[in-house]
């Protein structure tokens with residue numbers, strides 16, 4: 001294949017900068033990047049550096065002086081032709097239509113699906129790339145969706161693209177790119193919905209489908225997705241340094257080419273890598289977390305939670321607890337708009353960890369008496385704590401599945417009691433029922449409840465704890481800057 005002839009000059013690959021060069025060449029000098037090729041290259045390198053198995057090492061003989069084991073062109077070529085062969089043989093070759101059909105997409109999904117190992121631990125690391133599929137017949141949930149898109153590209157259907165929520169992946173296709181189809185499974189013990197359209201039922205209101213605001217990838221953003229999915233972990237405590245360095249370099253390449261603009265999670269991933277080991281001359285990780293939030297607010301109507309939990313995690317790790325409370329309250333302002341469903345376990349675990357592990361840890365540290373500028377005396381922090389919990393309560397309201405249980409209450413009571421009573425007394429809680437109701441029901445509101453809410457709101461009952469406070473500290477839990485998920 002001609003493609004490989006012009007790649008010959010780059011091989012054998014022995015260092016990270018040559019891999020970056022190969023990716024740059026695919027991203028800038030081809031009609032469209034070949035995502036199967038790039039997934040195989042990234043997969044071979046990742047697996048040779050993170051697995052102890054000799055087979056992966058046979059793929060590339062390690063040499064002392066280089067940071068990467070040698071990667072031969074024929075290794076990549078063999079795997080590439082194997083993938084092409086699997087797809088081609090299973091789908092009748094004559095590509096009659098210029099756009100994919102649901103049947104075609106389902107057929108490619110079936111080919112991948114039916115060629116996977118019968119049963120394996122689906123959440124294992126390093127199951128996301130075509131290398132894993134071609135050498136181990138194993139893929140994780142994301143990997144199946146990615147392989148379907150790569151399969152369609154290899155058949156010449158350039159309208160099939162990857163659509164990503166914060167915890168699921170599917171495809172869009174057709175003349176206007178507006179057809180959608182499930183192509184992989186989600187979660188444990190759920191019947192897969194492959195072939196079906198996305199989120200028509202109540203699942204449409206679940207966080208899993210981000211209120212129909214998924215990241216719809218271009219070919220270049222699919223490269224960003226495969227790079228984001230690179231997993232440097234060697235084991236539960238260590239990362240393979242060269243793999244995370246390669247991932248960081250490739251994410252900066254994609255960032256500079258503008259392919260992360262509409263991909264908040266990829267910007268967040270880059271922020272995490274920069275926090276660990278920052279590159280000279282690059283924006284600080286704090287800025288990247290802010291850019292991820294700005295991207296979600298600009299392109300996805302602020303319906304994504306993770307940009308705020310990326311930022312909150314950063315503040316927490318760096319002991320910036322007041323800022324962390326603000327980020328987590330902003331994350332909660334997003335989740336309040338959804339109905340909790342059984343498919344939302346991942347984000348449930350995220351909020352549970354913040355409420356029952358991270359915040360209690362902050363309380364312990366702050367009430368140990370050694371913090372000079374303790375947040376326990378800051379009404380803003382107390383207000384953001386309440387906004388955080390209020391969002392979770394709102395999330396539960398109107399959902400078929402409950403969110404909160406007694407396990408949440410103990411840490412909450414414990415946390416609230418740590419704030420000084422005079423701090424708590426300074427809070428001015430303004431009820432904002434109508435907006436919530438409208439936002440949650442996509443703008444509709446049945447007349448009865450809107451009348452009811454109308455009266456409540458017009459009376460604008462201001463609940464002041466105890467005496468009306470006139471202190472300058474009096475703050476409104478809905479300060480204009482962070483109404484509905486703004487950042488401070």
Ligand SMILES: CC1(C)CN=C(N2CCN(c3ncnc4sc(CCF)cc34)CC2)S1
Nearest residue numbers: 142164165166167168169228265306309310
């Ligand atoms: C703040 C956090 C807990 C840190 N890492 C997080 N993630 C790690 C990276 N993640 C991702 N990063 C890039 N792209 C994607 S697409 C997708 C849904 C399955 F296809 C997940 C995901 C998921 C979220 S969120």
